[in-house]
Amino acid sequence: MTVKLSRRSLLQGVSLVTSSALAPSVFTVAKAADSSEKVWTGYSICDACNHVPMCGVRFEARGNVITRIDNWKENPNHILCSKGLSTLQRLYNPNRLLYPMKRTNPKGSKDPGWVRISWDEAYKTIASELLRVREKYGPEKTLFYCGDPKEPRPAVQRLARFYGSHHYATESSVSCRQGCAMAEELNFGSPNVGAPPSPETKVFLILATNVWAQPMGWWQKIIAAKERGCKIITIDSRRTKTAEIADIHLQPRIGTDVALAMAMIRIIIKENLYDKAFVEKWTHGFAELREYCERFTPEYAEQETGVPAKLIVEAARLWAKGPGSYTLTTQSLSHNSNGINNTRALLLLPIIMGYIDIPGGVPFNKGPKNLGNPSSGIHPDMKDGAWWNDKKRRLTRYDAKNVPLWNDMKDAVSPNLFPEWVEKGMIKAFAGFGFNVNIWPQPSEYRKAFEKLEFGFACDMFYRPDSHDVLDIILPAAMNFERHAPFGIYASSVAVRTPVKPLGEAKEDWRIALELGCLIDKPENFFDGDPEKALDWLLQKWNRRLEKAVADLPALTQFDAPKKAFRKYETGGLRKDGKPGFNTPSGKCEFFSERAAKFGYPGIPAYVPMMPLTKEFDLRFLNGARKPYITHSKTRSDQPYLLEIEDRLTISMHPDDAEKRGIREGDTVEIRSPFGGPVEARVMVSILVPPGLIDGQYGWLGKQNTQQLVCRGHWDPMSGYPAYFEMPVSVTKKEA
Numbered sequence: 001m002t003v004k005l006s007r008r009s010l011l012q013g014v015s016l017v018t019s020s021a022l023a024p025s026v027f028t029v030a031k032a033a034d035s036s037e038k039v040w041t042g043y044s045i046c047d048a049c050n051h052v053p054m055c056g057v058r059f060e061a062r063g064n065v066i067t068r069i070d071n072w073k074e075n076p077n078h079i080l081c082s083k084g085l086s087t088l089q090r091l092y093n094p095n096r097l098l099y100p101m102k103r104t105n106p107k108g109s110k111d112p113g114w115v116r117i118s119w120d121e122a123y124k125t126i127a128s129e130l131l132r133v134r135e136k137y138g139p140e141k142t143l144f145y146c147g148d149p150k151e152p153r154p155a156v157q158r159l160a161r162f163y164g165s166h167h168y169a170t171e172s173s174v175s176c177r178q179g180c181a182m183a184e185e186l187n188f189g190s191p192n193v194g195a196p197p198s199p200e201t202k203v204f205l206i207l208a209t210n211v212w213a214q215p216m217g218w219w220q221k222i223i224a225a226k227e228r229g230c231k232i233i234t235i236d237s238r239r240t241k242t243a244e245i246a247d248i249h250l251q252p253r254i255g256t257d258v259a260l261a262m263a264m265i266r267i268i269i270k271e272n273l274y275d276k277a278f279v280e281k282w283t284h285g286f287a288e289l290r291e292y293c294e295r296f297t298p299e300y301a302e303q304e305t306g307v308p309a310k311l312i313v314e315a316a317r318l319w320a321k322g323p324g325s326y327t328l329t330t331q332s333l334s335h336n337s338n339g340i341n342n343t344r345a346l347l348l349l350p351i352i353m354g355y356i357d358i359p360g361g362v363p364f365n366k367g368p369k370n371l372g373n374p375s376s377g378i379h380p381d382m383k384d385g386a387w388w389n390d391k392k393r394r395l396t397r398y399d400a401k402n403v404p405l406w407n408d409m410k411d412a413v414s415p416n417l418f419p420e421w422v423e424k425g426m427i428k429a430f431a432g433f434g435f436n437v438n439i440w441p442q443p444s445e446y447r448k449a450f451e452k453l454e455f456g457f458a459c460d461m462f463y464r465p466d467s468h469d470v471l472d473i474i475l476p477a478a479m480n481f482e483r484h485a486p487f488g489i490y491a492s493s494v495a496v497r498t499p500v501k502p503l504g505e506a507k508e509d510w511r512i513a514l515e516l517g518c519l520i521d522k523p524e525n526f527f528d529g530d531p532e533k534a535l536d537w538l539l540q541k542w543n544r545r546l547e548k549a550v551a552d553l554p555a556l557t558q559f560d561a562p563k564k565a566f567r568k569y570e571t572g573g574l575r576k577d578g579k580p581g582f583n584t585p586s587g588k589c590e591f592f593s594e595r596a597a598k599f600g601y602p603g604i605p606a607y608v609p610m611m612p613l614t615k616e617f618d619l620r621f622l623n624g625a626r627k628p629y630i631t632h633s634k635t636r637s638d639q640p641y642l643l644e645i646e647d648r649l650t651i652s653m654h655p656d657d658a659e660k661r662g663i664r665e666g667d668t669v670e671i672r673s674p675f676g677g678p679v680e681a682r683v684m685v686s687i688l689v690p691p692g693l694i695d696g697q698y699g700w701l702g703k704q705n706t707q708q709l710v711c712r713g714h715w716d717p718m719s720g721y722p723a724y725f726e727m728p729v730s731v732t733k734k735e736a
Ligand SMILES: Nc1nc2c(c(=O)[nH]1)N[C@H]1C(S)=C(S)[C@@H](COP(=O)(O)OP(=O)(O)OC[C@H]3O[C@@H](n4cnc5c(=O)[nH]c(N)nc54)[C@H](O)[C@@H]3O)O[C@H]1N2
Pocket: 047, 050, 146, 147, 148, 149, 151, 152, 171, 172, 175, 176, 177, 331, 335, 433, 434, 435, 436, 438, 439, 440, 459, 460, 461, 462, 464, 477, 478, 479, 509, 623, 624, 625, 631, 632, 633, 634, 698, 706, 707, 724
């Protein structure tokens, strides 16, 4: 049966249709919960904010209806926040997308004419279109994509692999944390986000990491360290909660971290405070570093960063008192056009002090072998790591020219030149899971490009007109409480779940990717379409079984953690070949990155000033600061409780800047940049930001969509990331 849906009725809620004879609405379902159904306890993983590892949730259900959620105490991440606690509103939101839909009006029509179709029709159409495009143009002409929902990734990447397209992109190849990971790999030879302070840590460096973006337990560990006397240095352009507990808060202007780090390094060298033995034996490029940092006198650094020279000296001396550790769980450092260099420069601070893999320092090489997180594919065999790493294939990827270092290092393609690719006929079809077109600067350019494709589908929990109206089919995704896959991974333990059945005809992402896989390739490559089979197969890689893991709940499945050891670079514990040293070209921690230099980038992280402010555009916009109750494009009306906390785009503005403009708390303003606007926002007058900077969480739509302010074409040349946080803007009061 086909039911006609107008765009408006869809917008108002799929429940308009689903509450009729087609299916029970969530409210009917909720009523059914009062009946004599059995009450049981289940376990799941919260995906409300997309940080990894995610938080464990315990729930109570009556029959198939979850009636209550709570902390899963046995899970290492279990303190739920406002976003997590309101996920039941999302699960039972009457606007959920519950059925496959196809457009009936041509692309470009105001109303796509979405109608409900069966899964059978959806799958047949998708499979035949993808196979047609492969046959006619080649597999590489289909772009596979997984947005910030990181959990579908392993199955989606497998789908791309067996379809034969190495054009697989993720939100992390558009912009997220892979940029910082790139800096870590260049410096250390492996990703390392740092670690919370251990009992031996004397100084802790918080690198642009905001408490609101972390699991709640993270903050408690910092507080505990502070209480036992550990000194804290926070390097953050804003005065956040993490900055307020710091002994020293260094507040550099956005994108000037190279200048700050080089000035600290210069002092550490001049005052002979560095670890000479470590530097001599285990680092590469010290002479070049010493020469480069020479121009970064405290006074010059003050001029560039705005941080008082005296404070820079004080911070360098305090850092040298170590042992010291750091946290760099942020993505923010990589969101300006010199982001990778800024991150690399800060990460030279632990190296020059030799705080590498020592007690109280930065630990390396944690966790059982091959146990990755969902964004990296969980286990290399799941995505077929060898296929993705094939050098010849990699070089045919479209990003080999514009971001050659990224191309060399990462298995997901940088898709930010998508409009240009489509223009040149390089991409013809699109398969998107959790696809949000507003992730990009100037989203309308991307919408136009998507519209030109021969075929595109997306899979989501909600209908998002901005993204979906340029595609052909939308598929309903199950939510976290309704799926088995993937399991949560916490250092050396794994959390499996006991899901409820999906509402309507929603299916879990892994099931959709695997079932589609069965239609385009051999079913045995796709676990016969069964996510539970896939999970069991994965767990067997570590000699565990799914059934047993479920039976053991609420306890997590434990793995043997590698024996705790320090200075593993001396014993061969860090390198892939088992030799002493690090996984870098020189085998050492690299002040001068040979890998970066090989691709024409500066070997020593170079200082490059940001796009200048002008008389007209005299403020910089930190376009994407995380707030405790918002995640990206989600959590607004998906979880209405959170909308009560903040119902529209709200920017922070320093009192001096507000006064100069005659702006008061609560006023509505217009933001413009040389690249677009106006964007409408409400002002919060606050010392969270220094003079000259405003901030706001992106992800709002329509007139409040801040992505139209960001320049397309001003990318970080190393990562290809957009410079979201760099834009000069003007802010004027909107007259009533
Ligand atoms: N200006 C600016 N832009 C930014 C950033 C910034 O700081 N400033 N940050 C960047 C960063 S770090 C990130 S991570 C991205 C965020 O990137 P996005 O990918 O835009 O993240 P979301 O808005 O969380 O999710 C996108 C879509 O996925 C859907 N979705 C959520 N969960 C699931 C699921 O489990 N399955 C399926 N199929 N769909 C799901 C949501 O409903 C939504 O429509 O934005 C980037 N863009």
